Amino acid sequence: MVWSVRLDSDAAAAALALSRHTDRDLADFAAAPDAGNRLLRRRLTRALLGHVSGFGPSEILFGRTSEGALSVLSPKAWHLSVAGRAPLCLIGISPAAIGVDVEPFDESPPLWDMLTAAEGVEIEQLPPAERPHEWLRRWAAKEAHAKRFGCARRADPAVIETQPVGADRLKVSSEKGISDCRLRSVGGRIEAVAL
Template sequence: MLPGEESMLGAGDIHLWQVDLADERWDSGQVVLHPQERHGMDIERRRARTALRLILGHYLEYAPQHLMLIRDELGKPHLADKPLHFSLAHSNSCALIGLSRVSLGVDLEREDESLNCSRLFDWVCHARERFSLEALPLALHRAFYYRLWVAKEAYCKAIGLGLRKPMTSFWVRHFGRGRYDIVDPGEQGGYRLRYLPSLPGWTAACCSRLVAPRLNCYWATPSAQNNVLKLSA
């Protein structure tokens, strides 16, 4: 069931939509895409963008094909003249879309068991996080890497810098009972982090300035009605 008026996005809410990009039914909705979206992306990105437009159109009660998705001076995508923030991430055959009234970032990653993460820690791990890493058994290093990666990429998206922000310049701080924030000497603080429930083999996180956001999670699936692709949940 799609969120109705009683559960639509409030000031302290974050709504999270998971999308199965292996579902070929998304392809029949590509009419909602702009030409450069249809021709400048691979099939999974087109399906993710189709789902994003349908979801945004539902919340704004606006035709998804007429939404103007633009980028700011830092390259962060946003809606032109619409009071709704979004973040889109996709990995392999799954996408995650976050919606809020404040700036946010989401990320998810499919865990690769063959990944040699030891060579990547120099790129992603702050000096303070090295102490936590070195205290872990080797068998847990891969999970630690993915949790760091999704947390940091979600934060970089929230502040609009993406991967231009060096991940070693800030750190993820755990302050008890599943609560995390971002400590970044180079930016104004106040960003909180939530790790998200996800499918086995996936890691996901969401970052925003909301101290205690109300999270609502949905599965986005396509539904053809009268030869028009609709969103269902």
């Protein structure tokens, strides 16, 4: 299940009413930049996982992997990924590994040296007006892929290869493995889900 929600929406307010933060959540974000929005995303994640798993939000416990990726300690057998650029939030929950990313169109795409040589050639062949949008799609897919494998903090985007499979799909590969990445352009943003 993937939930795309704005932090300032009625849907978020309803979910936040069901899910309180824990002392552990506060400690997790105490020194983090954008701590307030991160805490809201955590509460939304807890509410969604509670809805999907049947567990009460207060029974849900999160942890971190050795790479720093968010993990579910309770209930067992769930994977999740969270992305956000306030007020945007994208939450993915699955029984299998999942990675998500959200990128607003008004953001400048990352530096071109984060493309592989093949990606650079493919994007350069597009009309100039389409290049930034396509690069942002590729970037979101790379981020979602790295999150799926729990290595987003240290992944080198220049060695993550993206290949178009269809209008809204990319095959994403790295030394960690291969992801099928679904993309959606909606409301001034790109959303990517890697499975």
